[in-house]
Amino acid sequence: MRNNFLLIGIGFILLAFVYWPIKPVQRTTELPIPELLTQTIPTTDPSIYTSQLNHCLSDYMDRSVGQGIKACADVKGLYQALRAKQIVTILPNTGYILDSFTHSYGFLTPHASEVLKEIGRAFADSLANSPQKDCKLVITSMTRTQQTVSKLMRHNKTAVRKSPHLNGNTFDFSFSRFHTQHALSQIEKSHLQTIIAQILVHFKKDLKIWVTFEAREECLHIVARKGV
Numbered sequence: 001m002r003n004n005f006l007l008i009g010i011g012f013i014l015l016a017f018v019y020w021p022i023k024p025v026q027r028t029t030e031l032p033i034p035e036l037l038t039q040t041i042p043t044t045d046p047s048i049y050t051s052q053l054n055h056c057l058s059d060y061m062d063r064s065v066g067q068g069i070k071a072c073a074d075v076k077g078l079y080q081a082l083r084a085k086q087i088v089t090i091l092p093n094t095g096y097i098l099d100s101f102t103h104s105y106g107f108l109t110p111h112a113s114e115v116l117k118e119i120g121r122a123f124a125d126s127l128a129n130s131p132q133k134d135c136k137l138v139i140t141s142m143t144r145t146q147q148t149v150s151k152l153m154r155h156n157k158t159a160v161r162k163s164p165h166l167n168g169n170t171f172d173f174s175f176s177r178f179h180t181q182h183a184l185s186q187i188e189k190s191h192l193q194t195i196i197a198q199i200l201v202h203f204k205k206d207l208k209i210w211v212t213f214e215a216r217e218e219c220l221h222i223v224a225r226k227g228v
Contacts, residue, residue: 011146064170064223068170074144089106092137095123096137100146103141104141115209116171123137123196140173170221171222174219175193192217200222211223
């Protein structure tokens with residue numbers, strides 16, 4: 001009899017465990033969102049600085065010709081100037097890359113090469129601690145020959161026969177494109193445009209360059225300058 005009571009007691013305990021109310025476990029399909037570390041890109045107006053990049057061809061053409069190489073008829077002449085060390089080969093460097101040239105060649109005078117490197121470093125340094133630190137300037141044009149200038153004039157109304165690009169001390173940056181690994185928002189692009197325009201204003205004031213913002217071509221036209 002005692003064993004029967006014991007078995008009945010164990011049965012009641014087991015039933016209690018089976019039917020004991022259990023609080024349902026709440027499940028969610030939402031994943032926790034990690035806190036994002038973002039840096040704000042300031043809203044800027046590049047026209048504040050581009051309006052100061054206003055040199056005209058007549059302001060410097062005679063002096064820039066004297067500070068550069070003699071215009072070459074064709075690419076053979078450029079290679080002669082290269083062998084004579086009047087110009088040097090330009091490769092991608094800090095702050096800039098080279099675009100695919102169609103009417104110019106990747107050569108500059110040694111002085112212009114140093115000015116270009118200085119601008120590139122200034123641009124890279126300005127972005128070093130920002131989310132845009134991987135961005136680089138795009139060089140769209142460098143030294144031309146009389147042959148390539150003639151070809152360019154056929155479809156480019158802004159091209160001139162007496163071009164400073166003939167003298168090996170001139171290069172252009174794109175103002176609408178920057179080399180980067182991600183798509184740029186308009187705020188980011190305006191910020192980059194402001195940075196490079198601001199840098200060029202300082203170089204202009206320091207008499208290191210003659211510079212023109214060519215709004216129609218969306219380009220920054222730069223001529224390396226040796227003092228006054």
